[in-house]
Amino acid sequence: MFSSICKRCDKNPAATMNSRFRTVWMSVLMAAMPIPALAQGFDPSLLLKPRTDSWPTYHGDYSGKRHSGLTQITPENVHRLGLAWSFQTGLNIPIKASPILANGIVYLTAPDNIWAIDVRTGRQIWRYTYPMNEGFHIGHRGAAVYKDSVFLTTPDAHMIALDARTGTVRWNIEIADSKRGYWSTNAPLLVRNHLLVGVSGDFDNLPGILKSIDPETGKTQWVFYSTPPPDTSDPTSGGATGGQMWMTGTYDPELNLVFVGTGNPTPVLNGAARLGDNPWTCSIVAINPDSGKLVWGFQASPHDTHDWDAAEVPVLVDANFRGTPRKMLMQASRNGYFFVLDRTDGKNLLTVPFATVNWTSGIDKMGRPIPNPAKDPAPDGRLIAPNEVGGTNYRSPSFDPKSGLFIVSAQDGYGIYFFKPEHGAYGWAGADYGVAGKAVLRAIDYQSGKIKWNHDLGDGAGTAGVLTTESGVTFTGDTAGNVLALRTADGATLWHSGIGRVGNSPITYELDGRQYVLVAGASGLYAFVLPEERQ
Amino acid sequence: MAVGGRAQAPASQGRADSPAAQRRPQTVGPQSYTPEQVKLGQTRFAAQCGFCHGRDAYGGEGGPDLTRSLLVAEDSRGDKIGALLRTGRLERGMPAFDFSEGDRLAIIAFIHDQKTKAESLVGGRRGVNVEDLQTGNGERGLQYFNGAGGCSKCHSPTGDLAGVASRFQGLALLQRMLYPAGRPTPDPPTASVTLPSGEVITGKLAYRDEFTIALIDSTGWYRSWAQTTVKTKIDDPLSAHFDQLGEYSDEDIHDVFKYLQTLR
Numbered sequence: 101m102f103s104s105i106c107k108r109c110d111k112n113p114a115a116t117m118n119s120r121f122r123t124v125w126m127s128v129l130m131a132a133m134p135i136p137a138l139a140q141g142f143d144p145s146l147l148l149k150p151r152t153d154s155w156p157t158y159h160g161d162y163s164g165k166r167h168s169g170l171t172q173i174t175p176e177n178v179h180r181l182g183l184a185w186s187f188q189t190g191l192n193i194p195i196k197a198s199p200i201l202a203n204g205i206v207y208l209t210a211p212d213n214i215w216a217i218d219v220r221t222g223r224q225i226w227r228y229t230y231p232m233n234e235g236f237h238i239g240h241r242g243a244a245v246y247k248d249s250v251f252l253t254t255p256d257a258h259m260i261a262l263d264a265r266t267g268t269v270r271w272n273i274e275i276a277d278s279k280r281g282y283w284s285t286n287a288p289l290l291v292r293n294h295l296l297v298g299v300s301g302d303f304d305n306l307p308g309i310l311k312s313i314d315p316e317t318g319k320t321q322w323v324f325y326s327t328p329p330p331d332t333s334d335p336t337s338g339g340a341t342g343g344q345m346w347m348t349g350t351y352d353p354e355l356n357l358v359f360v361g362t363g364n365p366t367p368v369l370n371g372a373a374r375l376g377d378n379p380w381t382c383s384i385v386a387i388n389p390d391s392g393k394l395v396w397g398f399q400a401s402p403h404d405t406h407d408w409d410a411a412e413v414p415v416l417v418d419a420n421f422r423g424t425p426r427k428m429l430m431q432a433s434r435n436g437y438f439f440v441l442d443r444t445d446g447k448n449l450l451t452v453p454f455a456t457v458n459w460t461s462g463i464d465k466m467g468r469p470i471p472n473p474a475k476d477p478a479p480d481g482r483l484i485a486p487n488e489v490g491g492t493n494y495r496s497p498s499f500d501p502k503s504g505l506f507i508v509s510a511q512d513g514y515g516i517y518f519f520k521p522e523h524g525a526y527g528w529a530g531a532d533y534g535v536a537g538k539a540v541l542r543a544i545d546y547q548s549g550k551i552k553w554n555h556d557l558g559d560g561a562g563t564a565g566v567l568t569t570e571s572g573v574t575f576t577g578d579t580a581g582n583v584l585a586l587r588t589a590d591g592a593t594l595w596h597s598g599i600g601r602v603g604n605s606p607i608t609y610e611l612d613g614r615q616y617v618l619v620a621g622a623s624g625l626y627a628f629v630l631p632e633e634r635q
Numbered sequence: 636m637a638v639g640g641r642a643q644a645p646a647s648q649g650r651a652d653s654p655a656a657q658r659r660p661q662t663v664g665p666q667s668y669t670p671e672q673v674k675l676g677q678t679r680f681a682a683q684c685g686f687c688h689g690r691d692a693y694g695g696e697g698g699p700d701l702t703r704s705l706l707v708a709e710d711s712r713g714d715k716i717g718a719l720l721r722t723g724r725l726e727r728g729m730p731a732f733d734f735s736e737g738d739r740l741a742i743i744a745f746i747h748d749q750k751t752k753a754e755s756l757v758g759g760r761r762g763v764n765v766e767d768l769q770t771g772n773g774e775r776g777l778q779y780f781n782g783a784g785g786c787s788k789c790h791s792p793t794g795d796l797a798g799v800a801s802r803f804q805g806l807a808l809l810q811r812m813l814y815p816a817g818r819p820t821p822d823p824p825t826a827s828v829t830l831p832s833g834e835v836i837t838g839k840l841a842y843r844d845e846f847t848i849a850l851i852d853s854t855g856w857y858r859s860w861a862q863t864t865v866k867t868k869i870d871d872p873l874s875a876h877f878d879q880l881g882e883y884s885d886e887d888i889h890d891v892f893k894y895l896q897t898l899r
Binding site: 192193211212232233234235236237238239255303456458474478479480481482483485514516518520531533535536538556558578580581582584593596 | 677678679681682683685686690691730732762763767768769770771806809810813814816842843844845846876877880881883885888889
């Protein structure tokens, strides 16, 4: 299947065999003759105010609201949506990535794979496949673009810079050592000339790493450790490792702060091996993107023993909070709690559960849930809500500014957690099993934390993220394999299409005067649009 | 994967079929593979199978621990695993794979090698032994079963639960008690669909979402309707199990479990 060459770059599958040779020639020619600089390259300053014909970064913009100002598709006409095109990856695995759209090209990723797709036709422009490797192929979140490069993280914790025009490799760097147990699914976050990239690793006791990479050269600018790096005697984490920053953060240009959620501590279920709160695991950290220094941190789950990452999207909202204008950060966290923070200093404004929880004995003065020791994993098992999948997970929520609703794919679920000393203090160090769950889309009033509406999504845990638009439409997916359009005001169903399970979050953009909704179902990508108006 | 709208945990959560509670089944016969095969198998496994079964085959996001799988234990040089790879188990979310013969054998070699390695681990990797679960009080469990738990409204120790502890042990019994998903699959809920004509069709629920309902009717046919055109009534006994999850204390769970263990 694989030759010894270090890359594979398939052109459009409709192309003839001869064009395969042309492809190679084109690559050689392109390498030999520099293309006029940046005729179409993506200007990173556009991330401050993305164009409506693009979705140029994982969240669409720096705020993480996953809310679009486009209004052509409305609650009144959304039932007329039809398919413009679909693209099939041909792989056996579901797409867990958000598409990225820049310069008329959609970049879609899966582990070891990235496709460049013509946004007008759904035709493949090129495909790059990373060589077979022993990394952990759990999923992939998406690509990042910068000038004429596109970036792909890999299961063996490398990052590849590809020529965005052709898919040829520019450079390939190791982010972290996969042989020690790191992998990466991360969609990097670009802030000016800093490409912030994170890794994962739950099965080994590894410090949490976020790296800033020069997008031009691949050189490391700084490394932020959420738990102490090896060979330091820093006791602040209480002996915990972990706190991996595997999800894409958000950025406030005014404060010049990047906000990133950190993962669970390791050993995962054995809390006795790491006493105390274990900062900065299960936390939201605010980092200066130029220096990599921590400015503040807030722990969503102090001393976690249930694998509840706080890696979920830190959504940035500027609005009144109970009468006072605030720069806020909101997160629906995997532990089942919804947090509102003041993002200038990390102080807590609101902590309230948004899903079934049974693991706390209260909320402390800093707004952090207090873990109930009786709900720590035990030799004979403890029934815990939520389960390991969480009250929510990586799939994006959305904030609708007009209604003030924070809309999140929630799960009311239970799991059973075990730990005994023989499980040791390395890696998972215990066992847990999901019992049952129900998926519900929840609209939270951010000022009170009250649930304004629920929309049942089916049994188990939902897998779809959420997109809202200024016209009052919410897009998401249910557990049966339908993409849904709901009315943001009350959660009523307006439209659906059975495209297969939606595994991440829809995006929207305007092209040639028409608004499209682009969403992955199972292993394919689908572009929906209103019917063309007859002339 | 759960097909249909049953109250059933998805594969990624359920793992009710995980035999982790039991002693790891013994491989039928000694098998030898070359280190090159195992190494190639590790690469192929990570890329194609690790997604669900974990990169080490110990189970992962959706797929069971293969080192505890009965099918793997009964496999001899791929006669069972190879066939499964070719056909898949679509109803449980396992796709079919079109591997070359060399890759297929390499993957099989890697799975057997991982099983051998897992068996040599001292102290046990994540797993639950039957003896870990013996902290409850069977008398109290019986009281809860007949009283606060409401279990006896649907179940009987001399009826459906007779011999349940012979059919399931340890973690498998505990999971079955909390929420009866997994294998053997519990009977689907009964659905009644009232057509616009007034005709009522009753059968086993086959699919349900917000838009569509389907059942297997008394003649064995799969029939589906738009939810907007019919009235539906579903009798799902599993919903009582889900509701009970919010009621149990951990002590209740261990007590009822202890009681169920007496139903041999």
